[in-house]
Amino acid sequence: MAGLEIAFFGSSLVSAYWNGAATYYRGIIRALAMRGHRVTFYEPDAYDRQKHRDIPDPPWARVVVYPATEDGLNGALDHARGADVVVKASGVGVFDDELAAGVLSIRRPDGLAVYWDVDAPATLAQLDAEPEQPLRGLIPKYDLVLTYGGGPPVVTAFKALGAQACVPIYNALDPATHHPVPFDARFFADLTFLGNRLPDREARVEQFFLDAAGRLPDKRFLLGGNGWHDKPLPGNVKAIGHVYTADHNALNCAAVAVLNISRESMARMGYSPATRVFEAAGAGACLITDEWVGIETFLEPGTEVLVARDGAAVAEHVAALTPERAHAIGQAALKRVLAHHTYEQRAVLVEALLSGTDAAHFRHVEGV
Structure with a gap:
């Protein structure tokens, strides 16, 4: 098939600063580019993200940074006019309602408009709590809703809002970005x-x-991410602030185990593995995750991932782990994600949906 011109409006492709969706965007878009599609990513100059870039403008996408103003938004929409596919991601953070309507306004008569939700459980909770949200009336006008995860509950909820079609495109692994690296003592932790x-x-x-x-108290715990600097912490917990994506592999490989904690809305919905799950597995890390419905769709509990219902169970896993068992679990997870959960595989489904190909044989709502 001929490559598509895709205009993608999201939070940021080049900065993961207060932007957990960055690696998801990169994985999907890079994989689409490898399949011959041309993506222009439009992001607002907001939240100091341009001052905290993780990557330069990549060769596999064109990046357009627009002023975080109404005029800036309108200029970006005009620039995107004419694309085969226009995508509005959730959580852009600047003029989201106006952008959701604007993307529909520039859709070509023979083109597609896609609403791509990178935090569907939170979006659905907000729409339920605020019935007057403009997005509620816009969802049925989009040709397709794609979601970062959520499985059957998310599909059912979006269809109840009038979505013409809704398909989860789960997080995955980009092996060129996240992979095993040598031990780095800076990030050692249990x-x-x-x-x-x-x-x-x-x-x-x-x-x-x-x-x-x-x-x-005799184990070492490492806490990365923004916002924890003034949080009271136990003496054996070290907060290291924002971790740039260039250090993610070293961070994951230096720990005996890596913990995934779903946000409350995602855990309640289920079928919502965070990007961190695949990044850690791709690095061969031993992953411990909070308990949520659908985990076995992605990794097998007990052999490829350890599951914990609360902090006591997390502590039991950490206390019982030997280096040998941690290594075995990490290697099993790495093998699984390389075989079944890469962005290259996700891009095949996205391409089929955007090109109008019958994607029924690709589509497994509980996990692709």
Whole structure:
């Protein structure tokens, strides 16, 4: 098939600063580019992200940074007019409602408009709590809704809002970006957690990570991410602030185990593996995750991932882990994600959906 011209409006492709979706965008878009599609990524100059870039403008996408103003938004929309596919991602952070309507306004008569939700559980909760949200009336006008995860509950909810079609495009691994690297003593820990301090995450970090640290005073715990600098922490927890993506592999490879903690809305919805799950598995790390429905769709509990219902269970896993078992779990996870969960595989489904190909044989709503 001929390559598509895709205009993609998102938070940021070049900066992961207060932007957990960055590696998801990079993985999907790079894989689409490898399949011959041309993506222009439009991002606002907001939240100091341009001052904290992780990567330069990549060769596999054109990046357009527009002023975080109404005029800047309108100029970006005019620039994107004429694309085969126009994508509005959730959580851009600047003029989201106006952008959701604007993307529809520039859709070609023979083109597609896609709403791509990178935090569907939170979006759906907000729409439920605020019935007057403009997005509620716009969802049925999009040709397709894609989501970062969520499985059957998310598909059902979006269809109830009038979505013409809704398909989860799960996080995955880009092996060129996340992979095993030599040990780096800077990041040594018995358990590492990486995530920004957010309202619906903080209590769960206390429950799963800080509680476990309190139970294991002789173990070392490492906490990465923005916002934790003024959080009271146990003495065996070291907060290191924002970790640039160039250090993610070293961070994951230096820990005995890496912890994934889903935000509350994602854990409640299920089928929502964070990018960190695949980044850690891609580095061959031993992953411990909070318990959520659908984990076995991605990794096998007990052999490819350890599952914990609370901080006490996290502490039990950490205390029982030997280097040999941690290595075996990490290698099993690496093998699984390389075989079944790469962005190259996700891009095949996205391409089929955007090109109008019958994607029924690709589509497994509970996990692709």
